[in-house]
Amino acid sequence: xxxxxxxxxxxxxxxxxxxxxxxxxxxxxxxxxxxxxxxxxxxxxxxxxxxxxxxxxxxxxxxxxxxxxxxxxxxxxxxxxxxxxxxxxxxxxxxxxxxxxxxxxxxxxxxxxxxxxxxxxxxxxxxxxxxxxxxxxxxxxxxxxxxxxxxxxxxxxxxxxxxxxxxxxxxxxxxxxxxxxxxxxxxxxxxxxxxxxxxxxxxxxxxxxxxxxxxxxxxxxxxxxxxxxxxxxxxxxxxxxxxxxxxxxxxxxxxxxxxxxxxxxxxxxxxxxxxxxxxxxxxxxxxxxxxxxxxxxxxx
Amino acid sequence: xxxxxxxxxxxxxxxxxxxxxxxxxxxxxxxxxxxxxxxxxxxxxxxxxxxxxxxxxxxxxxxxxxxxxxxxxxxxxxxxxxxxxxxxxxxxxxxxxxxxxxxxxxxxxxxxxxxxxxxxxxxxxxxxxxxxxxxxxxxxxxxxxxxxxxxxxxxxxxxxxxxxxxxxxxxxxxxxxxxxxxxxxxxxxxxxxxxxxxxxxxxxxxxxxxxxxxxxxxxxxxxxxxxxxxxxxxxxxxxxxxxxxxxxxxxxxxxxxxxxxxxxxxxxxxxxxxxxx
Numbered sequence: 001x002x003x004x005x006x007x008x009x010x011x012x013x014x015x016x017x018x019x020x021x022x023x024x025x026x027x028x029x030x031x032x033x034x035x036x037x038x039x040x041x042x043x044x045x046x047x048x049x050x051x052x053x054x055x056x057x058x059x060x061x062x063x064x065x066x067x068x069x070x071x072x073x074x075x076x077x078x079x080x081x082x083x084x085x086x087x088x089x090x091x092x093x094x095x096x097x098x099x100x101x102x103x104x105x106x107x108x109x110x111x112x113x114x115x116x117x118x119x120x121x122x123x124x125x126x127x128x129x130x131x132x133x134x135x136x137x138x139x140x141x142x143x144x145x146x147x148x149x150x151x152x153x154x155x156x157x158x159x160x161x162x163x164x165x166x167x168x169x170x171x172x173x174x175x176x177x178x179x180x181x182x183x184x185x186x187x188x189x190x191x192x193x194x195x196x197x198x199x200x201x202x203x204x205x206x207x208x209x210x211x212x213x214x215x216x217x218x219x220x221x222x223x224x225x226x227x228x229x230x231x232x233x234x235x236x237x238x239x240x241x242x243x244x245x246x247x248x249x250x251x252x253x254x255x256x257x258x259x260x261x262x263x264x265x266x267x268x269x270x271x272x273x274x275x276x277x278x279x280x281x282x283x284x285x286x287x288x289x290x291x292x293x294x295x296x297x298x299x300x
Numbered sequence: 301x302x303x304x305x306x307x308x309x310x311x312x313x314x315x316x317x318x319x320x321x322x323x324x325x326x327x328x329x330x331x332x333x334x335x336x337x338x339x340x341x342x343x344x345x346x347x348x349x350x351x352x353x354x355x356x357x358x359x360x361x362x363x364x365x366x367x368x369x370x371x372x373x374x375x376x377x378x379x380x381x382x383x384x385x386x387x388x389x390x391x392x393x394x395x396x397x398x399x400x401x402x403x404x405x406x407x408x409x410x411x412x413x414x415x416x417x418x419x420x421x422x423x424x425x426x427x428x429x430x431x432x433x434x435x436x437x438x439x440x441x442x443x444x445x446x447x448x449x450x451x452x453x454x455x456x457x458x459x460x461x462x463x464x465x466x467x468x469x470x471x472x473x474x475x476x477x478x479x480x481x482x483x484x485x486x487x488x489x490x491x492x493x494x495x496x497x498x499x500x501x502x503x504x505x506x507x508x509x510x511x512x513x514x515x516x517x518x519x520x521x522x523x524x525x526x527x528x529x530x531x532x533x534x535x536x537x538x539x540x541x542x543x544x545x546x547x548x549x550x551x552x553x554x555x556x557x558x559x560x561x562x563x564x565x566x567x568x569x570x571x572x573x574x575x576x577x
Contacts, residue, residue, distance in 0.1 A: 051397045053577040075399035085394040090314045101307050102398040142398075 002029045003065055004150050004181055005050060010059035012045050012205075019045040021205040022059070027150065027183060032176050034192035034213070035185040036291060037202035043185040044082065046202070047154050051079055064149075075103045078143030079152040084135040088128035092119055092138050095127055096145060105146045113141040117171060133164030140171055150181040157191065169194070193287040203295050213287065223255045223266060226279035236273050240266075252279065304408035305415070307400070311382065312412070318378050325374035329423050332367055333431055352531055355435035358447035362525040362547070364428045365454040368420070369522060372458055375416050376465045380478045383409060383469030393577040402572045409466055410565070417458035421451055453521045453549045460518050460561040467564040470571055489513045514564075517556040523547050 005027040012020040020042040027033060035043050048054030050061050052070045063073030086095045096110045114120045117137040122130070130138065136156060143151060156172065157165040169191065176182055176195055186192050192199060193213065201209040227233040230253065237246050237255050244258040255266075263282045270277060285293075312318045338349040354363050386392040386405075395405055432444065465482070472478040492513065496506035510516055526532050528547050 048576070052401075053393050053396050055574070055576055069401075071396070071399050071401035071404070073399075074397060077399075079397045081393070081397060083390070085390040087311065087314065087391055088389060089316065094310070094314050098307065098310050099398050101303060101310065102395060102400050104303070104399075 003027070004029055005061065005063055005183075006065075007046075007050065007061040008059055010046065010049055010061055011057045012042075012049060012054060013057045019205050020049070023202075023205070023207055025200055025207065025210050027181065029149070029181050030179060031198050032182045032196045033184065034196035034199045035183065035202060036187070036189065036192055036199055038187060038295070041202040042205035043187075043202060044154055045205075047079075047081060047152060047183075047185055051077075051081065051152070053081075075105075075146060076149050077152060078146065078148030078150070079154075080136075080139045080143050080156055081152075081154045082158070084139035086127045086135070086138065086142075089126055091124050091126050092130075092141075093123040095138070096142055099142050099145055103146045109145050109147075113144050114138075116144065116174075117141045118167070133160050133167065136160060136164065136168060137171070140168070144175070148180065150183060151175060152183045152185075154185045155187070156184070157186075157188065189286070189288040189291055199287075201291065201294060209294060220257045220260045221282055221284045222257070223263070224249075224279065224281040224283055225253045225255060225277065226251060227270075228276045228278060232273075233270070233275050236270065236275060240269070301407075301411060304404055305411050308382075308408040308412045312378070315382075318382065321374050321378050325371055325420075326423060328371045328374070329368055329420065330427060332364055332427060335367075350435045353437070353529060355431050357432045357436045357438050357444045359525070359528060360428045360432045360436065361447050362450045362522070362528070364424050364431075365450040365522045366525045368424045369454060369457060372420075372461055375420070375458075376461065376482070377475075377479065379409075379413065379416070379462050379465040380469040380482075381475040382412070383466055384473055384475040384478055387470075387473040390577075396577065403569070406569055406572055410463070413459060413462040413466060416462065417455050420458055421455040424454060425451055449549045450522060453554070456554060456557055456561075457518050457521045460514070460521075460557045460564075463561045463564040463568075464514060467568045467571075470568045486515055489515050511553070512556060514557075514560045517553060517560060520546075520553045521549065521557055523549075 003026055007023060007025050010020055010023045011018070023042075023046060035046065037043050045054055049056045050063075052074060063070060064076070068076075087098070090098070092114065093110055096113070097107055100107045100110065111120065111123075114123050117140050119134060119137055119141065122134065127135070127138070140156070143153075153172065157168050160168065172182065172184070172195055182195070184192060184196060196213055198211065199209065199213050200207065225233060225237075233253060234246065237243050237253065240255075242257050242259055242261050244256045246253055246255045248254070257266075263280070267277065267280060312322075335349055335354070340347040353359065386395070392405065396402065400408075429444075433439065436444075438444075465478070468478040468481055469475065472481060489510075493506065493510045493516070496504070496509055500506055500509075511520060523546050525547065527536070527545050
């Protein structure tokens, strides 16, 4: 798999504040990456540096194995950062034409991309008449004009209404399905969980995790159970060798194993003990819970 | 270069207020021709300005270059706002992300400065040529194309002034404040000159020091043309005043203005390179 971006010990200091601290990671072609972190953890600053708008204090990065300088490489990249920035007095089509001139790509794609984001019928309206959702969609169209090898999105659904969020997510999924590499910064964890294969977790500018979403934590999941005889169920689970602890959550009993045990195994044991099960589910912690426990561990 | 020109041209072409300002500028430049219509007819005093020799070749090059430069403030507004608006709309950030380098960004603006200055100079040339062919007493080729250095000076003056505007727009990032600062700077130069004249020790020549100030250097480039008029000369002699002002384009003024242009260009470049967006 070819390398798209290589970041080595990237650091940015704003006066006394270290926004990004010795950050290293590699982006490979074909994966969907998420950058996670609370507000102010350095996500936007990191993207700003690799996109040539923020000067790094130290460290290096190279696009496409360093074969091109940054601004040449950026013509092969599509990026949307925070708020959509366009010329308010230009129409959507004029704005996109300017982007074509900058990226040195033919203007023939403008209609196609406006169609993709459902803005074709508004292409001759000036940007300032657009709603935030439409502006964000135009930004996506603009980022796709060059059929980028990597799409970078910084909080693409920030401040949008639910309908626009669904629309933007739909577009992102469509693009991901085409095999485009994506780098998505967000503090919305379900967003990342839904589309990303890999994740970079930042806290106070420092990398605390980088790897596959599935191996973010080495937990064994947990079981959610209910029975006609709750007390008996609790007793058996407490005596079970592989169960670390149990807790009662709403009307269910949650059982946390200390090693990976299969649902069939546990269900069989309970059956043998004569427990009639009315609810049985094997679950994993959501990315949100994993993320919170990860960032909490770092604070201690 | 062509790409950079079209990028900037698109940005300007689509902006209505820019179109109006540029249109107004060229209409005003043409209005120099209206001076020809100034006539007084009071009893036996008949005065027709066009016949006082202001439209004679080669004097007309000097006269029109001097008058035309007053209107440059219109284009200055365009240049300051086309720079400052990139910051207020944050479109400079988007431009860079889309793959324009900071150097290319600066050059797209600078190419526009050269274009404006070039077209304006060409415009003055054409207007003067037409006016001259209508009113000039001399129409020999060698006289017509004499003293064209005033047009070169006019061109350099515009380039330097607009580069200063580009720097102010970039540094201050707000059009109104940048233009305000331009006014303040003009006053600052005036006050400095006053202080130099008044307080400086005798070994300092206030006039020579003042020549080095950017806006003053630009205005020295095309000196006032009036004292060259015979009517003005006669008047001055009658009141016993000896006219000793400079009216030619001086080499050192060109050098000073070129140096200032480079300084403003480099300061803008440095600012762009260092600033985080």
